[in-house]
Amino acid sequence: MFITGASSGIGRAVAVAHAREGHNVVIGTFEGDPHSPDETVAAVEAAGGHPLLVQADVRSTDQLAAACREAVDRFGGLDGVVANAAWLHLAPLAALSDELWGRVLDVDLTGVMRTVRAAIPHLGTGGAVVCVSSIAGGSVGWAGHTPYTAAKAGVVGFVRSASLELAPRGIRINAVLPGVVESPQSLDPVHSGGPSGLERASHRIPLGRVGDPSDIADVAVFLLGHGARYITGQAVVVDGGLTVAWPT
Numbered sequence: 001m002f003i004t005g006a007s008s009g010i011g012r013a014v015a016v017a018h019a020r021e022g023h024n025v026v027i028g029t030f031e032g033d034p035h036s037p038d039e040t041v042a043a044v045e046a047a048g049g050h051p052l053l054v055q056a057d058v059r060s061t062d063q064l065a066a067a068c069r070e071a072v073d074r075f076g077g078l079d080g081v082v083a084n085a086a087w088l089h090l091a092p093l094a095a096l097s098d099e100l101w102g103r104v105l106d107v108d109l110t111g112v113m114r115t116v117r118a119a120i121p122h123l124g125t126g127g128a129v130v131c132v133s134s135i136a137g138g139s140v141g142w143a144g145h146t147p148y149t150a151a152k153a154g155v156v157g158f159v160r161s162a163s164l165e166l167a168p169r170g171i172r173i174n175a176v177l178p179g180v181v182e183s184p185q186s187l188d189p190v191h192s193g194g195p196s197g198l199e200r201a202s203h204r205i206p207l208g209r210v211g212d213p214s215d216i217a218d219v220a221v222f223l224l225g226h227g228a229r230y231i232t233g234q235a236v237v238v239d240g241g242l243t244v245a246w247p248t
Contacts, residue, residue, distance in 0.1 A: 207240035
């Protein structure tokens, strides 16, 4: 199982969840990641898994292709991919530069395409892909984050179209749309809600709490597994009921 953006947050949780299921885990990281992939490696090993750490900067087609080849050389094949890597930056529309718009979409949307494209030659019948989108863009808007929400909405469209191309080969692809999840990204008080924002959000979520990365990881494991063998091209919302709750 190859996971991009696996050094922290949802990516790390997905890696650990797969290790508990007995899968070999390929941990994608990139030079300059502020979070240590070594912590993910240790967590996967503690869960009984066999990790392989690879450089997988989703801005680089060549690096992703090399990462997939390395995974196949190490484990003999590739049966699943989680395109998770993303970057968030507060950018009000009036002050949004072309450069920043391009940087966010290059990672959060084009990076998803590059990841899936690199993996396709190595996936056979029964292979599966999960792309991590978000309720921000996938279901609702988010002021000050138009590049991020545009990219995440694009991920859903990408998954729907890619599913039609991959289905004849017996490969499934789905999107998971996390809601408010406690992670290094959401805990950033500058570019996201920070601790106080998460606390406020928890009172609006019908299930009474913000999400944990493991809540998303468990859904990803399901979508990649045999139990989801007849599910493809779907966008699965995992948000504790937030987007169906009428504001009070």
